[in-house]
Amino acid sequence: MTTHAQSISQNKTRILGSRFWLLPGVFILSGILVACVLWSITLGAADIAPQTVFDAIIQSNNMDNLQLDSQTRFQYLVIQTVRFPRVLIGIVVGMALAVAGAIMQGLTRNPLADSGILGINAGASFAVVLAVFVLGTPSLSTYAYFAFVGAGVSAVLVYMLGSMGRGGATPLRLTLAGVILTAFLSSFTTAILINDQQALDKIRFWTAGSLAGRDMSIFIPVSPYVAVGLIGALLISRQITTISLGDDVAKGLGQNTAWIKGVAAIIVVLLAGGAVALAGPIGFVGLVVPHIARFIAGADYRWIIPYAMLIGGILLTVADVLARIVIRPQEVPVGLMMALCGAPFFIWLARMRVRR
Amino acid sequence: MIKQTWITIRTPLFSYKLDKRAPWIALLLLLFMGIVLVASISYGEYHITPTEVLQTMLGTLPQDHPQYRQFHLVVFSFRLPRIWVAFWVGMALATSGAIMQGITRNPLADPFLLGVSGGAGLVAVALIVWIKDVSTTVLPIATFIGALLTAFMIYIFAWKNGGSAPLRLILIGVAIESVVGAFTHIMLVFGNINQVQQAYVWLTGSVYGRTWAHVHTLVGWLMVLLPMAFLCANWLNMLNLGDDTAKGLGMRVERQRVILLVISVALAAVAVAVSGTIGFVGLIAPHIARRVVGASHQALLPISALFGGALLVLADLIGRWVISPSELPIGIVTAMIGAPYFLYLLYRGRNG
Amino acid sequence: MAELHAQNLMLAYDDTCIIPNLSVTIPDGQITVLVGANGCGKSTLLRGISRLLKPKRGSVVLDGADIWKMPTKQLAKQLGILPQGPTAPEGLTVHELVAQGRYPHQSWLQQWSREDEHVTQEALAITNLTDFADRPVDTLSGGQRQRAWIAMTLAQDSDTILLDEPTTFLDLAYQIDVLDLLHDLNVARGKTIVMVLHDLNHACRYADNLIALRDGHIVAQGYPSDIVTADMVYAVFGIACTIIPDPITNTPLVIPSSKAMNSKSLTNSFNPQPSWVAIRG
Numbered sequence: 001m002t003t004h005a006q007s008i009s010q011n012k013t014r015i016l017g018s019r020f021w022l023l024p025g026v027f028i029l030s031g032i033l034v035a036c037v038l039w040s041i042t043l044g045a046a047d048i049a050p051q052t053v054f055d056a057i058i059q060s061n062n063m064d065n066l067q068l069d070s071q072t073r074f075q076y077l078v079i080q081t082v083r084f085p086r087v088l089i090g091i092v093v094g095m096a097l098a099v100a101g102a103i104m105q106g107l108t109r110n111p112l113a114d115s116g117i118l119g120i121n122a123g124a125s126f127a128v129v130l131a132v133f134v135l136g137t138p139s140l141s142t143y144a145y146f147a148f149v150g151a152g153v154s155a156v157l158v159y160m161l162g163s164m165g166r167g168g169a170t171p172l173r174l175t176l177a178g179v180i181l182t183a184f185l186s187s188f189t190t191a192i193l194i195n196d197q198q199a200l201d202k203i204r205f206w207t208a209g210s211l212a213g214r215d216m217s218i219f220i221p222v223s224p225y226v227a228v229g230l231i232g233a234l235l236i237s238r239q240i241t242t243i244s245l246g247d248d249v250a251k252g253l254g255q256n257t258a259w260i261k262g263v264a265a266i267i268v269v270l271l272a273g274g275a276v277a278l279a280g281p282i283g284f285v286g287l288v289v290p291h292i293a294r295f296i297a298g299a300d301y302r303w304i305i306p307y308a309m310l311i312g313g314i315l316l317t318v319a320d321v322l323a324r325i326v327i328r329p330q331e332v333p334v335g336l337m338m339a340l341c342g343a344p345f346f347i348w349l350a351r352m353r354v355r356r
Numbered sequence: 357m358i359k360q361t362w363i364t365i366r367t368p369l370f371s372y373k374l375d376k377r378a379p380w381i382a383l384l385l386l387l388f389m390g391i392v393l394v395a396s397i398s399y400g401e402y403h404i405t406p407t408e409v410l411q412t413m414l415g416t417l418p419q420d421h422p423q424y425r426q427f428h429l430v431v432f433s434f435r436l437p438r439i440w441v442a443f444w445v446g447m448a449l450a451t452s453g454a455i456m457q458g459i460t461r462n463p464l465a466d467p468f469l470l471g472v473s474g475g476a477g478l479v480a481v482a483l484i485v486w487i488k489d490v491s492t493t494v495l496p497i498a499t500f501i502g503a504l505l506t507a508f509m510i511y512i513f514a515w516k517n518g519g520s521a522p523l524r525l526i527l528i529g530v531a532i533e534s535v536v537g538a539f540t541h542i543m544l545v546f547g548n549i550n551q552v553q554q555a556y557v558w559l560t561g562s563v564y565g566r567t568w569a570h571v572h573t574l575v576g577w578l579m580v581l582l583p584m585a586f587l588c589a590n591w592l593n594m595l596n597l598g599d600d601t602a603k604g605l606g607m608r609v610e611r612q613r614v615i616l617l618v619i620s621v622a623l624a625a626v627a628v629a630v631s632g633t634i635g636f637v638g639l640i641a642p643h644i645a646r647r648v649v650g651a652s653h654q655a656l657l658p659i660s661a662l663f664g665g666a667l668l669v670l671a672d673l674i675g676r677w678v679i680s681p682s683e684l685p686i687g688i689v690t691a692m693i694g695a696p697y698f699l700y701l702l703y704r705g706r707n708g
Numbered sequence: 709m710a711e712l713h714a715q716n717l718m719l720a721y722d723d724t725c726i727i728p729n730l731s732v733t734i735p736d737g738q739i740t741v742l743v744g745a746n747g748c749g750k751s752t753l754l755r756g757i758s759r760l761l762k763p764k765r766g767s768v769v770l771d772g773a774d775i776w777k778m779p780t781k782q783l784a785k786q787l788g789i790l791p792q793g794p795t796a797p798e799g800l801t802v803h804e805l806v807a808q809g810r811y812p813h814q815s816w817l818q819q820w821s822r823e824d825e826h827v828t829q830e831a832l833a834i835t836n837l838t839d840f841a842d843r844p845v846d847t848l849s850g851g852q853r854q855r856a857w858i859a860m861t862l863a864q865d866s867d868t869i870l871l872d873e874p875t876t877f878l879d880l881a882y883q884i885d886v887l888d889l890l891h892d893l894n895v896a897r898g899k900t901i902v903m904v905l906h907d908l909n910h911a912c913r914y915a916d917n918l919i920a921l922r923d924g925h926i927v928a929q930g931y932p933s934d935i936v937t938a939d940m941v942y943a944v945f946g947i948a949c950t951i952i953p954d955p956i957t958n959t960p961l962v963i964p965s966s967k968a969m970n971s972k973s974l975t976n977s978f979n980p981q982p983s984w985v986a987i988r989g
Contacts, residue, residue, distance in 0.1 A: 112527070161702065164702070176464075177699075179464075180699060180702070181695070183694070184692070187635075191684060191688045193556055194560065195682065197553050200549065200556070208541050208544075284534065330546070333541070333545060336539075336541050336542055336545075339535060339538035340535060343531040343532065344531075346531040347513055347528055347532070350514075350524055350531065351514075361801070362803075366820070366821070366822070369817060369818070370817045371819055587817075590814070593804070594808060596797040596800070597805075598791065600760050600789070601790070601791055603759065603780075604760065604788060604789035605784050605808065605809065605811040605812055605864060606811060606812035646799065650799050650801070650804075651799040
């Protein structure tokens with residue numbers, strides 16, 4: 001099924017036609033992203049004018065020297081401490097998930113792969129729930145540490161399980177190991193939640209994936225890992241293109257596939273682990289965005305990865321805005337919003353791509 | 357003349373071919389079942405010895421036995437119904453899973469592939485969270501309908517050019533399931549915490565507190581569905597040869613695939629309606645059965661069913677025992693048994 | 709006796725038309741072989757006349773009845789088709805596979821009659837697979853596997869058998885093995901056989917009736933010795949060739965021209981004796 005879907009994707013995608021549009025496209029998407037950011041910040045309990053938003057971000061370093069009335073000062077504060085961090089985290093999470101998904105799909109040659117598949121989300125959830133159950137931890141930023149560690153440990157576990165036995169780690173075995181570990185860990189997670197109502201109450205919003213209440217205290221410790229992951233992804237994008245043609249072809253072209261796969265796996269863990277630490281388990285971005293990117297940019301990962309990055313950022317920002325406004329004043333977890341927006345697209349994609 | 361590895365049941369009206377190993381394995385499984393059943397009934401806060409269990413069940417316990425009435429109450433009203441529910445649910449899920457794996461030619465397909473668990477889950481959570489004390493008669497009916505509707509929706513979306521390619525079914529199943537799952541999750545996030553916890557238990561799958569009424573519903577449906585499934589087993593063999601070959605042999609592939617899907621979905625929906633979504637049975641039981649009786653579905657379906665039933669009865673016992681006096685929902689136990697089994701398969705390298 | 713006839717057939721996948729308008733009659737009791745370059749529509753034609761692909765226009769008639777209006781099992785009793793590169797599920801035994809061929813003769817309640825048993829045994833015997841009946845199909849060699857599939861179509865007990873490239877992916881020895889088996893079925897049991905073959909020389913050897921296709925049209929049809937000429941080969945495959953009589957069967961043997969001709973023939977003319985003769989002295 002993989003090869004079939006891929007051969008189609010390589011033949012008839014590239015909506016925008018020639019390569020000429022690829023570079024300008026990056027700038028256009030960046031522009032859209034900035035617009036989305038501004039839009040997102042203006043919306044909230046009290047709407048703020050775009051000009052104020054712009055000023056507040058520009059002036060964030062010399063607040064003390066400004067002459068402001070109390071209302072503007074309050075708005076500046078809201079923007080700088082609440083809304084801007086939130087939208088920033090949203091972008092980073094979107095980018096990280098999309099790129100992690102793109103790498104996973106290229107590496108495993110499986111169009112359905114996303115970061116959830118390596119057991120990363122389940123590992124993070126389990127670690128967080130366990131932490132709450134054992135320690136009763138209250139704060140969101142401590143969740144982040146546990147989530148990150150849980151994600152890392154489960155990814156290593158999946159890799160170990162997937163590579164034992166004859167034949168080493170093939171994509172299919174990794175996927176299987178991921179699915180199995182996910183089922184296993186989630187059953188433990190549920191076992192805890194069923195027996196501890198308090199933990200359940202604390203955790204249920206987090207397990208749905210949300211940006212609510214995230215601020216710089218989470219962003220600062222986690223973002224370096226994600227940054228390393230994103231830069232690394234851009235650096236190995238050429239090698240991923242080669243691997244996506246198949247292991248044997250890549251080896252034939254003189255590539256050290258084991259090494260590249262190892263690096264790629266570490267990048268995926270950094271990105272997906274970082275994302276789940278920041279926002280909890282969010283599905284669908286990693287699955288859908290790489291497909292969109294491939295539609296626009298073709299089969300070359302040097303373009304797919306930057307496109308996935310930008311589209312992921314835009315998509316999560318928009319989903320977060322929608323999540324905040326659909327049932328105002330309450331908030332839908334953005335992970336769920338994502339599934340609601342992403343699924344119709346995915347259905348369309350499946351109908352288009354899969355022939356007899 | 358070749359050595360026969362199958363047996364034939366043949367009357368003027370009816371004939372059926374079956375792997376020779378199947379009846380013996382069935383017998384072994386039933387024996388195993390019986391032992392677990394007795395152990396399971398005797399185990400619990402109110403202990404009854406195995407001999408007394410047998411006596412009570414066979415009606416040979418003397419009337420003047422000091423605990424005659426308690427024994428009857430515990431065995432027939434508390435323990436036996438839930439064990440029967442576990443058994444029949446296991447049969448249903450395993451058969452459903454075997455059919456699903458046959459249709460998709462994918463050994464990792466499970467009965468919930470077509471959104472049965474998602475649809476049933478959405479309805480169940482909605483009822484549990486919104487209507488505080490949902491009656492135990494309404495819940496199964498409503499979830500059954502929810503499951504069927506979701507499956508139907510997926511099939512409709514996957515239909516294109518007069519066909520439903522299995523891969524398209526799988527992909528669209530994933531998508532619809534995640535939408536339905538999102539709605540379920542929204543309710544879990546915003547609902548009252550007591551109801552949410554109850555909903556979680558339902559979602560994991562549990563046979564706690566099930567009564568004879570549940571058993572009767574199950575048996576009623578399965579008495580129709582299981583024989584139908586077994587009689588259609590040969591269609592699965594045909595589909596496994598590939599659509600073209602099957603068509604060349606005169607099979608109406610699309611129509612018969614739909615019939616099989618309907619049987620499979622109905623089996624899973626009946627099970628889910630009674631016990632919630634118990635995972636892994638539908639995946640593992642057919643796997644084990646395939647290793648024991650081979651790839652031909654005439655033997656594979658019934659043996660899968662028995663494996664599924666035995667597995668759930670055992671899982672129920674483990675769930676009651678492992679953190680007693682509290683109890684672990686049966687769905688969690690199956691995941692804890694199932695995951696290592698799959699790791700073992702992975703280690704053996706058969707799927708690599 | 710059954711005669712298969714296609715009239716004004718138009719065959720297409722989605723929007724791509726493979727065969728625009730084609731009429732053909734398959735002679736009864738003979739071996740018909742379809743040849744042509746990749747993508748010429750030979751497999752599509754086979755699918756079209758076997759009800760695997762619904763024609764956009766035109767009809768296929770077997771014994772005067774439109775095959776699309778017959779009950780499917782009724783057709784399957786008269787016409788068997790073996791698709792290209794079929795795969796058996798893991799662990800399925802040869803006997804189980806061959807038994808599936810009885811499907812059109814069975815019903816929902818009547819799933820394994822005495823006749824089913826008998827015909828299956830016979831099919832196994834004809835294909836020399838009786839000793840392998842209990843072996844899983846996936847453990848057999850390529851040639852044995854293909855014979856197992858042919859045995860399945862034999863168990864189907866149809867007068868006509870269609871095969872799509874029955875020799876692809878087989879070693880030369882197995883190719884001959886399979887083709888000889890089909891030849892025997894034709895001669896000894898009077899089966900009408902229609903198959904797609906890649907190798908033109910095999911086609912010339914085994915065919916009573918050769919159909920050459922190019923771009924969805926029939927270029928030539930008839931007895932190989934009558935129709936296979938250098939011009940015809942050029943028209944169908946676009947290559948120059950020399951045609952000599954096959955030293956064994958006396959059928960046409962197609963020797964394609966090649967660029968290697970110049971260098972190799974040059975070497976030969978300088979050194980008329982093969983080198984190993986020289987070394988041995």
